[in-house]
Amino acid sequence: MSTPKQAGSRQAGRRGLFKLALAGAGAAAAAPFAASAAGAEQAAGAAYGIEGQRKADLGNGTFINPIVSGDHPDPTILKDGDDYYMTFSSFFSYPGVVIWHSRDLVNWAPICAALTKPLGSVWAMDLVKHEGRYYIYIPASPNGESAIFVIYADDIRGPWSEPVDLKIAGCIDPGHAVGEDGKRYLFMNGVRRIALADDGLATAGKLEHVYDPWRYPEDWVVEMFAPEGPKLFRRGKWFYLVSAVGGTSGPPTSHMVTVARSASIHGPWQNCPHNPIVRTQSADEPWWSRGHATVIEGPGGDWWMVYHGYENGFRTLGRQTLLEPVEWTTDGWFRARGGTLAKPMPKPKGGRACPSGHALSDDFSSDRFGVQWSFFAPGPNEAQRARYDGNSLVIQGKGASAADCSPLTCIVGDRDYEASVVLEMSGGAQGGLLLYYSQRAYCGIGFSAEQMFTYHCSEEQGWMREKMDVKAVHVKVANRANIVTFHYSHDGKKWIKHPWQMEVSGFHHNVFGGFLSLKVGIYSAGKGQVRISQFRYRGLPPA
Structure with missing residues (x-):
């Protein structure tokens, strides 16, 4: 996301329009299109799933991007045992903050929506689990000015709490991290940081600048510098800070993924010698402005990046969710191995394919508001x-x-x-x-x-x-x-x-x-x- 972006609770027993479920489109709604969808299964080197919609899993051990098609930008992904959960910016659409589930990083289906109380535009969140509780840190603009809220739940499917205002003004793109001392922090665009209380529902310090992001050469064609989207994880002795620069729109070669690391959550941070890890280098590539990445361990122990990008010729579809393999180098850094994402790639090792996608058709036979x-x-x-x-x-x-x-x-x-x-x-x-x-x-x-x-x-x-x-x-x-x-x-x-x-x-x-x-x-x-x-x-x- 670029700065600033203009673009809840599911209470137990709440009925009516905002009672969320996947029942919005039943078998009767999907049936009329089953034959035509099946006939298109392998057209143009792609697979087609429910109602003929695009499907990442090609059915032969490989997949083709996007893993979630359509407007699903700023992905934040959580590994929770054998399960993966992901949500995206939902901006002015409500119910919003729809949470998706997978067990193989390729096949994804929505399971619930976490936010029903309008907060204005919401974007670039962070979905985390800490000491058995789920949290979503949400930038929003309920009054036209950016602020950071948090909602929480003991079950990923809800009910989710009412939004809690953390009273952090002028910041976007929160990334949650736990330091070597067990203390919790939010990193935000800039890159800036603020300490959190142990329960994650209030701040416990002042906002401070902690890292000068890596800068690209001046002659690169980008939208703007815009350091944003910090996402942190720990592997071995290192904390890795994955962030974006270049702007999420503008020229196709704008957005990119960069990495820094530190032995302590308090720094100092060292820029990766391979930066940028991911960048669209030509408008001829199939995916433009690739960035806002989260790095995640796959079900079989291999490693992957999830991020967004615009499809060449189809900016109308918004920023779609992409998956790319990474490999660890002997010096403790990692590199992207997917190239331009133009071709099918082997699926992540291990894991199990779960239901993928969801029907958009709706016969309105249920009194439930489907997540579509x-x-x-x-x-x-x-x-x-x-x-x-x-x-x-x-x-x-x-x-x-x-x-x-x-x-x-x-x-x-x-x-x-x-x-x-x-x-x-x-x-x-x-x-x-x-x-x-x-x-x-x-x-x-x-x-x-x-x-x-x-x-x-x-x-x-x-x-x-x-x-x-x-x-x-x-x-x-x-x-x-x-x-x-x-x-x-x-x-x-x-x-x-x-x-x-x-x-x-x-x-x-x-x-x-x-x-x-x-x-x-x-x-x-x-x-x-x-x-x-x-x-x-x-x-x-x-x-």
Whole structure:
């Protein structure tokens, strides 16, 4: 992440919209696409999993990046016995801080969301376990200024505590560490450090500068210096400090991974002679701006790095999660061994493949809000807008149009995909299907009971309004390599192609800021309600 980034609790027994589970998409929802997904299994040297979505595990002992596709930036990963847990920046989406599980570092599936209380934008966290308790240290901007919070749980699946404000102003990217004396610390961008109380829920000292990060040559093409993302681990006699410089966006050759080490948590820190450990050196490479790494021991004793990067030609997908092997050198440093990540690599030794990915399709037959869904920039009472009713989700309108309605969104990770939904508007509401980056960048089509609306270039195109009688409408979007086509139908059988095919390759951070991605969104605006049913998603093989 670059500085500053603009982009909880699960209480026991809490019901309704924010009761989180994986039941949001059942077998009935996935079934219609099973055949087409299976037919695409090995297209273009890739594997396809649930609903035809990208899958890292190629099924032959190798894997191909990304290990978690779509917008999953700033990964923080925890090894807990035979299990691995990981979470990512979730920014303005709530429920947020979704935790994923794996036992082989390649196959990942979400298990819960840890944060439901809005804190503004949240990003670049650190997930740790200390003396049997789990903690997530969270940078957030509830009032527009960065602050550090912590939530904790005795079970990784929750319930998670309410956020505790550590009252650390002006810092981001916390990295938890335990010194040789057993004392706890947070390292942050800069690189700065502050001591923590033994329970990890308060500070126990002053913020201090502890390390001058390694500097790249002046003629390198980067965004900015921006030392950030410190993550620490101990191996043998050394503490290793893994951090990033160069900026997470901007030119493709910006972000990079650097390493320093010390025999004491108090320093002095020695820069690695091999820095940077990872860096995109050319815009021709498949992954850009690779950085924000955590180093982790694999299930079989080998070592790996997990970090994020933009996919060449698909910044719209956000920063995706990447896995790269490392090897230890005789002088006690380590080197990256994955090259440009262009080719499949052997999977980590040992471990066991667990379920991978999760269905995005939703038949709304359960009164549970699946982890694929989140409201964008919700207010404190956003959950009250929605209720389950039969096999549908009814959402009260908000705002006047797609521009100011906090749409319901889900992250997608496929280069090519298709999504559809059935909408029924009542009481003067307007509802529709969007591809949504932020309030500044979106496109889609919407309907009231009397007319159709077209949104492109982040505004309604009034000249394209079309009068029509609408009771219920089926809406479908296909995105093929950033070329977007909408269809609609009044009966689900005869489809009408919307006349405007939209090009969306520029809907990303370098144009609109925010460090986000282009998501599928469903919106409900106005004074009435929109009834949502039969949401279907499938990844498509390359054309």
